[in-house]
Amino acid sequence: MTSNPLFLAWLTLMSLGIAAVLVTAGGAEFFSPVLFGGLLLLLAWAKARIILSRYLGLWQAPGWLSGFSWVIGLFCVLLLCLYAVAGLSR
Amino acid sequence: MHAPAPKPDAGLLDDLPGELMMWVLIVSELLVFGAGLAAFLSVRISDPAGFAAARAALDPALAGINTVVLITSGFLAARSLDLRLGLKRAAARWHLAGAMLLGAVFLAIKFQEYAAKAAEGISTDTHAFFTFYYLLTGFHAAHVVAGIVLLGLVAWKDAPRNIEAGAAFWHMVDLVWVLLFPVIYVLG
Numbered sequence: 001m002t003s004n005p006l007f008l009a010w011l012t013l014m015s016l017g018i019a020a021v022l023v024t025a026g027g028a029e030f031f032s033p034v035l036f037g038g039l040l041l042l043l044a045w046a047k048a049r050i051i052l053s054r055y056l057g058l059w060q061a062p063g064w065l066s067g068f069s070w071v072i073g074l075f076c077v078l079l080l081c082l083y084a085v086a087g088l089s090r
Numbered sequence: 091m092h093a094p095a096p097k098p099d100a101g102l103l104d105d106l107p108g109e110l111m112m113w114v115l116i117v118s119e120l121l122v123f124g125a126g127l128a129a130f131l132s133v134r135i136s137d138p139a140g141f142a143a144a145r146a147a148l149d150p151a152l153a154g155i156n157t158v159v160l161i162t163s164g165f166l167a168a169r170s171l172d173l174r175l176g177l178k179r180a181a182a183r184w185h186l187a188g189a190m191l192l193g194a195v196f197l198a199i200k201f202q203e204y205a206a207k208a209a210e211g212i213s214t215d216t217h218a219f220f221t222f223y224y225l226l227t228g229f230h231a232a233h234v235v236a237g238i239v240l241l242g243l244v245a246w247k248d249a250p251r252n253i254e255a256g257a258a259f260w261h262m263v264d265l266v267w268v269l270l271f272p273v274i275y276v277l278g
Contacts, residue, residue: 006172010165017157024150024276040272047161047268055168055261056116057107064106072269075124082131083277086138 009054016047037083041076048072108254116262119233123226123266127273130222134278137218141278144219147212149203150275156199157271160234163192164264167241167257174250182253186245189260193238200231223274230270233263 020043027036049069052058058065106113134141170185207213207220214224237260244256 006165006168009168010161013161014158017154017161020272021154037277040276044269044272048265051164051261051265051268055164055264056258060107061105063102072120075128076269078128079131079273079277082128082135086131086135086141 005054005059009050013047013050016043016050019043033087034080034084037080041080045069045073045076108258109251112255112258116258116265119262119266123230123270126222126226126229127270130226130273130278133218133222140217141219144217144223145275145278147207147210148223148275149206152199152203153271153275156196157267159192159196159199160264160267163189163196164261166192167260171250171253171257174248174253179248183245183248186241186253186256190238190241190245193234193241193260196234197231197238200227200234219278223278226270226274230263230266233266237263 020040023031023036023039023043031039049065049072052068052072053065058068103110166185166189170182170189173179173185174182204224212220214221237256240256240259244252
C-alpha cells in the first residue's frame with residue numbers, strides 16, 4: 001500500500017494540509033501578510049497539482065498537467081495580488 | 091479511385107485521460123469558481139477590515155476537517171477505479187460507498203456550520219463577505235450532493251469508464267475545495 005502512487009498522493013495531500021494549518025497558526029506573528037498569503041496559496045496550488053496529477057490521472061498527459069499547473073499557478077498569483085492590494089489600501 | 095481519407099492525427103485532446111466532456115465540465119467549473127474567488131478578493135479590497143471581522147465568525151477548524159474528509163474521499167474514489175480495472179468489482183463498490191459516506195460527512199459538517207451561522211443571525215445580507223461565503227460554499231456543497239448521486243450511479247452501473255467519469259467529477263469537487271478553502275476561510 002505504501003508504494004501505491006494514489007496512497008502516496010493522499011499522504012502528500014495530508015502533509016500539505018498540516019503545513020497549511022501550521023502556516024495559518026503562525027499567521028501574522030511569523031509572516032508578513034504577503035508571505036502568509038503566498039505560502040497558503042502555494043500550498044493550495046501544490047494540492048491542486050497533486051489532485052490533477054494523481055487523482056485525475058494527468059500524470060499520463062504531462063503536457064496537460066503542465067498547462068493546468070501553469071494556469072492554476074497564474075490564477076493563484078492573481079489571487080495573491082488581490083489579497084496584497086487590500087493590505088496596501090488599509 | 092479516391093485515395094482513402096487520411097486518418098485523423100491523434101490530437102492533443104486524445105492525451106487527456108477519460109471522457110473529453112468531463113474535462114470540459116471540469117474546466118468550466120474551475121472557471122466559474124475561479125471567477126467567484128477573484129470577485130470575492132476584489133470586493134474585499136474596498137473593505138478589508140469588514141471582511142476580516144466577518145471571517146472571524148467562521149470556524150476554519152471545521153473547514154479544515156472537511157478538507158481531510160474530502161481529500162480522503164477523493165482517494166477512495168480514485169482507488170475504486172484501480173480496483174475496478176483489476177476486476178475487483180466488490181472492493182471498487184465498497185470504495186465508492188466509502189467516498190459517498192465521506193461526502194455525506196462533509197455535508198453534515200457544512201450543515202452544522204450553516205446552522206451555527208443562522209443561529210447567530212448571519213445571513214447573505216449581513217455583509218458582502220457572507221454573500222460570497224454562502225454563494226461559493228453553497229454552490230460547492232450542491233456539487234458535493236450531485237457528486238454523491240453520481241458516485242451512487244457509477245457504483246450501480248460499474249463499467250470502468252463510468253467509474254472514471256464519476257470519480258473525475260468527484261475530484262473536480264475536491265480540486266475546487268482546496269482552492270476555495272484558504273481564500274474564504276483564511277485570507278478573506
